[in-house]
Amino acid sequence: MEAEHDVLVVGAGCAGMRAAIEAHDAGADVALISKIHPVRSHSGAAEGGINAALGNASEDDPEKHAFDTVKGSDYLGDQDAIQVLCDEAPDDVYQLENWGAVFSRTEDGRIAQRPFGAAGEPRTAYAADITGHVLVHVLYEQVLKRELKVYEEFFVWKLAVDDDRCQGVIAWNLIDGGLTSIGAKTVIIATGGAGRLYTGTTNAYACTGDGMTMALRAGVALEDMEMMQFHPTTLAPTGVLITEGTRGEGAFLLNSEGERFLKRYAPNAMELASRDVISRAEQTEIDEGRGVDGNVMLDMRHLGAEKILERLHGTRELAMTFAGVDPIYEPIPVRPGAHYHMGGVDTDVWGRTSLEGLYAAGECACVSVHGANRLGGNALMETITFGKRSGAHAADWALTHTTIEVPPSLETDAERELKELLDRGEGERPWSIRNELAETMHENFGVFRREDEMRKQGEIVGSLRERYDRVVVEDKGQVFNNDLTQALELGFLIDLADCMVVSGLARKESRGAHARPYDYPERDDENYMRHTIVTWRDGAPKLEWKPVTMTKWQPMERTY
Numbered sequence: 001m002e003a004e005h006d007v008l009v010v011g012a013g014c015a016g017m018r019a020a021i022e023a024h025d026a027g028a029d030v031a032l033i034s035k036i037h038p039v040r041s042h043s044g045a046a047e048g049g050i051n052a053a054l055g056n057a058s059e060d061d062p063e064k065h066a067f068d069t070v071k072g073s074d075y076l077g078d079q080d081a082i083q084v085l086c087d088e089a090p091d092d093v094y095q096l097e098n099w100g101a102v103f104s105r106t107e108d109g110r111i112a113q114r115p116f117g118a119a120g121e122p123r124t125a126y127a128a129d130i131t132g133h134v135l136v137h138v139l140y141e142q143v144l145k146r147e148l149k150v151y152e153e154f155f156v157w158k159l160a161v162d163d164d165r166c167q168g169v170i171a172w173n174l175i176d177g178g179l180t181s182i183g184a185k186t187v188i189i190a191t192g193g194a195g196r197l198y199t200g201t202t203n204a205y206a207c208t209g210d211g212m213t214m215a216l217r218a219g220v221a222l223e224d225m226e227m228m229q230f231h232p233t234t235l236a237p238t239g240v241l242i243t244e245g246t247r248g249e250g251a252f253l254l255n256s257e258g259e260r261f262l263k264r265y266a267p268n269a270m271e272l273a274s275r276d277v278i279s280r281a282e283q284t285e286i287d288e289g290r291g292v293d294g295n296v297m298l299d300m301r302h303l304g305a306e307k308i309l310e311r312l313h314g315t316r317e318l319a320m321t322f323a324g325v326d327p328i329y330e331p332i333p334v335r336p337g338a339h340y341h342m343g344g345v346d347t348d349v350w351g352r353t354s355l356e357g358l359y360a361a362g363e364c365a366c367v368s369v370h371g372a373n374r375l376g377g378n379a380l381m382e383t384i385t386f387g388k389r390s391g392a393h394a395a396d397w398a399l400t401h402t403t404i405e406v407p408p409s410l411e412t413d414a415e416r417e418l419k420e421l422l423d424r425g426e427g428e429r430p431w432s433i434r435n436e437l438a439e440t441m442h443e444n445f446g447v448f449r450r451e452d453e454m455r456k457q458g459e460i461v462g463s464l465r466e467r468y469d470r471v472v473v474e475d476k477g478q479v480f481n482n483d484l485t486q487a488l489e490l491g492f493l494i495d496l497a498d499c500m501v502v503s504g505l506a507r508k509e510s511r512g513a514h515a516r517p518y519d520y521p522e523r524d525d526e527n528y529m530r531h532t533i534v535t536w537r538d539g540a541p542k543l544e545w546k547p548v549t550m551t552k553w554q555p556m557e558r559t560y
């Protein structure tokens with residue numbers, strides 16, 4: 001065993017770093033481990049902002065934030081968790097400010113807040129359109145200040161489970177090669193999302209759902225895996241995100257006839273309706289022939305050059321670089337793209353999973369505050385608030401327990417498995433299976449879902465799994481062997497795709513991101529206001545259900 005720690009945090013994005021800081025401050029010996037450098041974590045790509053009812057732009061309070069989140073979730077969010085998020089958000093944002101986060105300001109010097117989709121008040125605090133970048137750097141400074149151990153560029157492949165407890169991880173050293181095990185009294189998974197299940201995605205290459213699958217393989221349940229959010233404004237063909245902040249600042253969405261088509265789908269909220277509503281509206285326009293080369297147009301010319309340059313400077317750069325369009329003078333072509341996984345590792349409000357010693361926080365977790373549809377700005381807040389809470393609980397548990405046991409057989413078994421993969425001389429390269437998985441998920445499990453297409457996708461995933469069993473890694477080297485890690489990531493993605501299809505088929509209704517307009521167009525609260533739960537049994541996903549936690553908000557029709 002390389003080392004032992006009280007708390008080992010897998011993943012060093014906003015959730016992981018916030019968890020590590022909290023665990024350290026609670027007195028634990030903490031380490032972070034990450035397959036990429038912490039500041040390259042995908043949290044850094046977050047643009048638009050972070051939601052907290054600071055009340056700086058209007059009369060706002062956590063209760064209103066909670067109601068918007070419950071409604072936005074299409075009543076699949078757990079209301080106790082949502083209350084925790086919204087109550088703790090203001091203090092958590094001020095904490096970030098005290099650590100040095102340079103939020104944009106109001107005239108009188110307070111943190112500025114912009115309107116975001118489906119939010120009743122302007123509640124999204126922001127640092128221009130580079131909020132995630134700012135937060136990642138501020139958190140990394142705090143990690144450095146505390147001199148926390150960071151295992152940089154280590155790829156965690158397996159959780160080390162012994163005596164029904166998670167007691168560490170087995171990881172591949174990306175720089176020097178070789179497997180190593182690191183023991184810990186508690187492990188927090190904060191490995192982010194799995195957008196790479198799809199072709200058109202806003203997510204980086206690193207977002208391959210590793211932690212979700214590792215938990216699944218360790219016997220822990222995944223929740224609401226059918227709930228993949230499509231963001232309405234992504235650039236074709238790269239999937240680069242154009243922030244919701246553009247619409248918060250007043251940008252319009254137009255079809256090929258120059259019509260603000262949202263007046264037919266969300267006449268009150270228009271461009272500030274929730275993401276699921278706008279993505280479906282766009283896809284309908286495109287499918288019915290009112291798109292422009294498979295896109296609709298995002299028009300911000302009327303905002304004027306000054307506002308665009310001040311508040312949406314990064315967005316303009318992205319549009320110019322990736323679409324060759326300057327939004328000061330021309331509308332940007334956009335379409336729905338896979339963006340955020342509302343589902344993930346089933347946890348309680350302290351990040352605890354059903355496996356003792358294992359916690360999860362951030363996008364890889366499902367606590368569940370987003371239910372069937374996440375509101376823009378709530379994901380960053382979730383990483384901070386639930387990162388903090390899981391760090392506190394994991395430290396507390398670790399400090400009251402003494403032993404760590406990672407049996408050497410776990411490492412030798414992993415070594416044998418890896419050797420078998422590396423020794424294989426012939427077979428299919430991982431990338432072709434990965435591409436096919438992503439393309440077919442887009443076709444058969446996208447914005448709109450059909451029973452026959454989801455079934456077909458289940459068969460496709462089955463055949464890709466068979467091909468994966470014969471996958472070949474051509475690079476046999478030890479140093480930065482991306483061929484190897486991409487093969488391992490592909491294994492994670494295939495398991496997740498299976499879980500998504502099984503969950504999607506079981507949910508015979510339309511709710512939030514799960515839209516079945518052809519067979520089950522309505523939300524069915526009587527039968528499906530409950531979470532899908534998937535565990536891995538005998539090499540296949542097993543589906544169960546879990547009730548939604550309701551406190552004070554009864555389901556209502558969502559109108560925008």
Ligand SMILES: Cc1cc2nc3c(=O)[nH]c(=O)nc-3n(C[C@H](O)[C@H](O)[C@H](O)COP(=O)(O)OP(=O)(O)OC[C@H]3O[C@@H](n4cnc5c(N)ncnc54)[C@H](O)[C@@H]3O)c2cc1C
Nearest residue numbers: 011012013015035043046048049156192362363377379380
């Ligand atoms: C383009 C874009 C813009 C967004 N904008 C906003 C926004 O404005 N507001 C908002 O609220 N939300 C936004 N979101 C969503 C939000 O940014 C993410 O949900 C959130 O930042 C995820 O943080 P995280 O800490 O959970 O994961 P990440 O930041 O993705 O970090 C994951 C970490 O896990 C590590 N890791 C993964 N697998 C392994 C492994 N096998 N071994 C070792 N380490 C591993 C990675 O190295 C990384 O350090 C946006 C998302 C995208 C894609």
